[in-house]
Amino acid sequence: MHKAFSISPSLLAYATRLLLGTALMTTPLLAAAFNSGSTGADGDFNPTLNTQLQLPPDGIFNYKSVNIPQGVTVTFKRNAANTPVYMLVQNDATIAGTIDVSGGNAADVGSAGDGNMTDDGTPGVGGPGGFDGGWGGIDAVTANCTPTPSSVCTGTRGGNGQGPGGGVGAGLTYDNYGNPNPNGGHSGLYNYGNNLLQPLVGGSGGGGGSGHRIYLRGSGGGGGGGAILLAVTGKTNLTGSILANGGSVGKPALTFTTPFNLYPSVGGCGSGGGIRIVSSQLSGNGSFLAQGGNGNCYSPVGGDGRIRLEADQLYFTGTTTPTFYTSTPNALFVPNLPHLAITTVANQAVPSNPSGMAQVTLAATTANPVNVVVASSGVPVGTNVALTVKPEIGADPITATPVAITGNQSAGTATLSVNLPDGASVLEASTSFIITAAVGDALARYANNERVEKVTLTASTGGPGLAILTTVSGKTYRVPQSVLSGS
Structure with a gap:
């Protein structure tokens, strides 16, 4: 999220203006900076x-x-x-x-x-x-x-x-x-x-x-x-x-x-x-x-x-x-910021901005277990994704066996298998991983300007996703995923 500090035409133009004064301000170089x-x-x-x-x-x-x-x-x-x-x-x-x-x-x-x-x-x-x-x-x-x-x-x-x-x-x-x-x-x-x-x-x-x-x-x-x-x-x-x-x-x-x-x-x-x-x-x-x-x-x-x-x-x-x-x-x-989303449940698409129960309705004849597909970006391949099913009433949460993300860091997926109870439920997927110093510096603006070391992402069918940012000193900051992704 910080700009790349490579030498760019705009920086060269700015440096040249400092050296040569305002006479250069109308040159073609500045117009194309x-x-x-x-x-x-x-x-x-x-x-x-x-x-x-x-x-x-x-x-x-x-x-x-x-x-x-x-x-x-x-x-x-x-x-x-x-x-x-x-x-x-x-x-x-x-x-x-x-x-x-x-x-x-x-x-x-x-x-x-x-x-x-x-x-x-x-x-x-x-x-x-x-x-x-x-x-x-x-x-x-x-x-x-x-x-x-x-x-x-x-x-x-x-x-x-x-x-x-x-x-x-x-x-x-x-x-x-x-x-x-x-x-x-x-x-x-x-x-x-x-x-x-x-x-x-x-x-x-x-x-x-x-x-x-x-x-x-x-x-x-x-x-x-x-x-x-x-x-x-x-x-x-x-x-x-x-x-x-x-x-x-x-x-x-x-x-x-x-x-x-x-x-x-x-x-x-x-x-x-x-x-x-x-x-x-x-x-x-x-x-x-x-x-x-x-x-x-x-x-x-x-x-x-x-x-x-x-x-x-x-x-x-x-x-x-x-x-x-x-x-x-x-x-x-800002490319490749961390993001996690539940995209399909039993082959049915989940809304990109889920807002509550009954975002996906499955037929009563749908057989268990069902596949739940989770998509990621900015998350290292091989990172495990956990899945929890939270029934609206009358039953304890159900957890699926974690599955590692495959594909690549820009566009990864994980497919988890889980038994869904009757009635309405909210599905929550989560993953945690250590990030590079460059990404940690880019996320520092959300963490009181301290470098972030670890990210925990949670995606839900019941509402907006959440990112928990842990800094190098151990402080934690909760940020909506929509803010990180700009979506």
């Missing part, structure tokens, strides 16, 4: 109307040049893997209009909405590379709650926002970080990732609000801001804006004139995403914004994202929120 790696296969990008682009499977566009005029907004439709946006440009990029990868707003609820009750509780969708908000809780009537002499029906708790820093869904026992509404969902506030934006990752969603005790859903959480890398071999001029803001919450149907325990609550706002610009020269007076979603009197704002501007010549005089980090150009991508 940084290379985006764009193949130019997608041609020149010159939209004249508001445009939504479908992200390719890997999220990468290879342009010759980019020219977005004033008044034109470019947005993106997420791909199946929900990758960030990667815009690689061979020549120059001029942005007088807007590039927007912001998270979506949650739907308004009841009388505050559009009159369509079926969208009540719908969360905001994360921008590309960002994470969705949590669903609003269901009202008590729909949830078939039956009051008793000792208990009063309340709506269900809101869903948690997605992502490593997702907000907690609202319930009556949550304090909501000072939210004046005790039933409100938490905003995406927890910072994760690093200021190098390597790997690139978007913002987390806000938690959903709790449901009404009688008839209305809580509103959903705002979507997390997306993530974008704009890498330009030539010059970049921004007089417009690039946005990666978090989404806002849906408005509630009722107001504070009604007692707290009677109205549905709002969700939390999404956190801001990530913006990284890498160019030989960056100029202009435009704006870069990666703000958390706007709060209201019911919900706090989401946490801000991150902005990084890397250029040999930085002449940018515009505004950024939050404050940007800067450097000369670094490597665009």
Whole structure:
């Protein structure tokens, strides 16, 4: 995750400027100092109307040049893997209009909405590379709650926002970080990732609000801001804006004139995403914004994202929120970071971003034992993978015989055999290994800048994967695998 410290044209150009002064700043050598790696296969990008682009499977566009005029907004439709946006440009990029990868707003609820009750509780969708908000809780009537002499029906708790820093869904026992509404969902506030934006990752969603005790859903959480890398071999001029803001919450149907325990609550706002610009020269007076979603009197704002501007010549005089980090150009991508995932169970594919029980449904006639395939990257061949089956109720965990990873370190697999019980279960695969000093230094940014010596990866069919990093001094740090992989 650290850049390679080999002698590169950009470093030579920088050293030459130190020796010879500013007279060299307009030479062709400087203009070619940084290379985006764009193949130019997608041609020149010159939209004249508001445009939504479908992200390719890997999220990468290879342009010759980019020219977005004033008044034109470019947005993106997420791909199946929900990758960030990667815009690689061979020549120059001029942005007088807007590039927007912001998270979506949650739907308004009841009388505050559009009159369509079926969208009540719908969360905001994360921008590309960002994470969705949590669903609003269901009202008590729909949830078939039956009051008793000792208990009063309340709506269900809101869903948690997605992502490593997702907000907690609202319930009556949550304090909501000072939210004046005790039933409100938490905003995406927890910072994760690093200021190098390597790997690139978007913002987390806000938690959903709790449901009404009688008839209305809580509103959903705002979507997390997306993530974008704009890498330009030539010059970049921004007089417009690039946005990666978090989404806002849906408005509630009722107001504070009604007692707290009677109205549905709002969700939390999404956190801001990530913006990284890498160019030989960056100029202009435009704006870069990666703000958390706007709060209201019911919900706090989401946490801000991150902005990084890397250029040999930085002449940018515009505004950024939050404050940007800067450097000369670094490597665009960090290769071969450790990752582990359960890919198939009994030949059925597991979702790339599993979120709970029943991610894979097997026929009752499926015979035991079944094969579970685990895929790895950045893990040494020969490392053992363990597998545990955790039934939802009524049975002890089941362990499979560990199996060694085969293939190669960039793309390995292990196939384990296990007996699955009836009913719902969560499968967890794990592996531990010692890493090289180079990889340990690359992971140090997640471990208080101390070299990591050992990595333990856990993949689950019930939720996001986890990496436990152990440093040379024995300290441990827990990091979501999605942050390491940028997925």
